[in-house]
Amino acid sequence: MRISTAAGVIGVPAHVLRHWEDEGVLTPDRSGANQRDYTEQHVHEARIIHRLRQAGVGLPAIRQLRSAGGTARPVLLSAAADRLSAEADRTAAAAAFLRHTVECRHPILEECRECRAYATSGEPSRERLCAG
Structure with missing residues (x-):
């Protein structure tokens, strides 16, 4: 099938398939001709590449996976899965912090121990110190 048809089936623009070929x-x-x-x-492989890209796996890592054996x-x-898990943890911590700041009763975030803990460590405080 032509590139435009394959791109439509996979759900990416044709230029993405050209880029993947270049890489x-x-x-x-x-x-x-x-x-x-x-x-x-090829469509099956491209779908897998697309899913890996959506998961944040870079093209160099995908290229390594294609040639890796044994x-x-x-x-x-496993390394890619670990990176994704760590990123998910960071994203969840950021979301928890943002939810807290919506309810935080302190006029200045630095006055709140929970906000200060997140700013210092990137992790929300384990104990709920702010009554909201």
């Missing part, structure tokens, strides 16, 4: 993470076949020809396998692949996947 060496997706290699479609070429027709006699040197046009990209995406098979069902024990290297699980190590790379």
